[in-house]
Amino acid sequence: TAQISIDNGTSIKLGQRYLMRTGSYQITLRNEGYHDTVTRLLVSEEQSQTHPFEMRKLPGIVSFDSADLVDARVRIDGVDIGQTPLLNVEVEPGEHQLSIVKDRYLDYGDTINIEGRSVEQSFSASLEQAWATVSLSTTPSGADVLVDGEIIGSTPLNAEIIQGQRDLVLKLAGHKAWQEDYDILAGEDFSVPLVELEPADGLLFIQSNPSAASVTIGGEFKGLTPLEVALAPGENHELTFFKNGYNSNSLSIQTQANEERDITVTLEPILMTVSVMAQPEDAELYVDGQFRGTANQTIELMAASQQIEIRKSGFISYSTEFTSRPGLEQVISVSLKSLEQARLEQIKPMIVSAAGQTLKLFYPGAFTMGASRREAGRRPNENLRDIKLERPFYLGVQEVTNSQYRLFNEEHSSGTLQGLTLDNEAQPVVRITWAQAALFCNWLSDQESLPHFYDVAGEDIVGFNPESTGYRLPTEAEWAWAARTDGSGNQLKYSWGSDLTPAENSGNFADVTARSYLGQILFDYDDGYLATAPVASFEANQYELYDMAGNVSEWVHDFYGAVGSVGGVEVDPLGPTEGQFHTIRGSSWAHGSVTELRLSFRDFGEEVRDDVGFRVARYLEE
Structure with a gap:
């Protein structure tokens, strides 16, 4: 029973109860084995009141020991409180x-209940060993014993090894190390069978001249020099060295235990005679990057793969992997290409545009443009002009078709004529202005990331770049050269020859098919078409170009002008610098007169026509 002291007021004890006035009192509770409790009591006006109080037990007085072991660490709820023997430690009551714990012993753990109230209690724990005794012996003895890399003694040895997966190593100078993994179980002692340590290998450092030679030992490949190998001591080892292009070499080696030796082996090259012939004669010869003199010589080369180079400034170098072979007469014969020759060989004689047009490369020359005043049908604008075309150019083999043009402008229609369509895919595009043809050329350049030839402001062509290699319309001079010259210095009057009457299949002109529609026709010619025919329906001209006469007339690059002779040779002329009209060249399906059928006929225009189309051109990139 607790003792109760009441302060700050009057109280009368009546048996187990107290008579007290209303108010606040400080009371003190005391009981053996418990902490004193000081608290306040509030007495109300009720006649009978009960106030419970709970007192806290004092700690228990506890002692700990670990049987016949000392210095074991004692932990309560994970908190270290000392080491055994541990006497009269206060521990709070409860569970x-x-x-x-102690090194090299298994941990001891238990749940204890402390009574408290200064009651004395004691606990004793018997710790079990965490090791097994492992017996180790070697021949010869005296080897260091390592457990998980730590030396613990030398053989013979009875080692107490802590339980778990352990790495055991035995080392003795002059001998190979012995190693084994063991799963040690506490209390389960065992002996490792006698370990006979083998003599240590000798260490051989091998070099060769030349390096990178293959090395075999006893017929087994070991690697390439320089090389480090371990050899069993006291035995003869046969070493053989190989390298492509060299004679093999063999030797016998014996090493002692733990010995380190260096050897260097020289291999003799296998030399073969090779004849080298080259053009130009003063070209230079290099073998594996080393200069060996002029290329025209007989030289000794190793019977192995070597890099042969023949060089000369201004020429494309020749390079090859060459292997000379014993017993064979071998010759290297090379003719170097000049840089210019190589450049020309890279030039494509034919190209295909992004829209599918085939263009042919031409290297033109000098010719006379226009017609003599005595030529029947000549017009005043056909003055004779001396022209020299120096820049190579590509020219479309065919006229641009409706399908090709609609890749640029899908809404375009070439329309109809007399109930006949001019709008089939393979027919030449017509009813387009010169500017529309030029814009098509710029669009085609865009498809191939080429620079524009024509300068554009808004929808207007405001100039051109003569240095551009993008697509363009052919110049009038280029068109005339491709239509009239024959490559032998002669010039054609008509596409088929010198007489007015066309040969069969010469082209699509104003023929008997069109007599009900056209006023002037060729009565002795029938090409089968009233208006446009599919491109390339008739025979190609002397340069394998189609429809240079007939089918549709063609816009060319030049502004139109009645250009006269300039009194000298015009080089790559591009026409007048300005003008209202552009030049149109070539006859069409609507032409049947002497004037119009001649290849020197020049026309001009500004508006769209159903007998005018175009073909594309571009300069060669140089």
């Missing part, structure tokens, strides 16, 4: 987790 606790006890652990007692």
